[in-house]
């Protein structure tokens with residue numbers, strides 16, 4: 192539990208500590224910011240620190256006191272970690288936090304905290320509160336119990352109701368400093384720069400992309416995509432081969448290749464490319480592609496993202512996309 196904060200989180204931590212030092216810990220704190228920058232990690236450490244009997248000098252929890260041990264054992268009565276439940280059939284985490292979960296929570300909150308320190312409720316992701324749950328929750332926020340701190344975490348502020356946002360103190364984590372992230376990534380991979388670009392600066396995403404398998408698969412799919420553009424491979428054959436890849440990853444690669452192509456079309460020196468390491472092939476492709484058709488193709492990818500959430504036949508989906516891609520390159 193006492194694994195340290197990420198190197199780019201020092202300023203955020205100082206700010207959270209200033210709340211503690213000034214005895215101004217908000218009753219509802221909404222931690223937001225981009226995906227993959229460690230918001231939940233920061234929120235958890237803040238929660239542990241608020242519960243700890245003897246925090247360290249830097250404000251982090253000690254990891255040794257009786258309260259910290261209760262947190263470790265997941266039996267601390269004043270710490271509630273609220274997330275969407277697991278679906279009993281599919282074993283996957285549901286997408287929303289139910290009204291029943293909130294009712295149970297509010298019932299518990301009507302009692303005083305057991306210990307003399309704070310009681311902490313961590314809600315993650317906060318955008319998983321559906322309308323009914325959010326309404327029940329708002330009633331509680333009107334009359335919160337003493338010494339109780341709610342920490343909500345989200346990277347999708349636009350999915351949160353305006354009323355919830357207005358009742359919480361917002362805490363926005365900025366994108367981490369590039370040098371710090373590159374340094375951190377270089378300790379884990381030889382491809383720090385490549386995965387940093389691929390994740391557009393998000394360190395934890397970059398860390399996920401840093402496996403050899405991920406980068407090799409990206410390269411293989413890119414080569415196949417290029418060979419369709421050159422009319423050297425048949426879209427239907429490639430569509431069949433692509434069934435073995437995770438579809439959201441594949442769709443992300445396709446969309447980001449197209450975004451890079453659009454950047455090449457519109458900027459003299461393209462900035463913030465996702466695939467800077469593929470620039471020779473991408474700039475070559477961009478030079479001979481029709482811009483309007485490229486935007487149409489991008490639209491098709493956006494629609495496909497929505498269709499993936501339905502029970503669509505994946506083979507048909509990839510065929511449609513790749514046939515459109517082949518046609519675009521013939522025109």
Ligand SMILES: [Zn+2]
Pocket residue numbers: 242243244245246252253254255256257258259
């Ligand atoms: Zn402690």
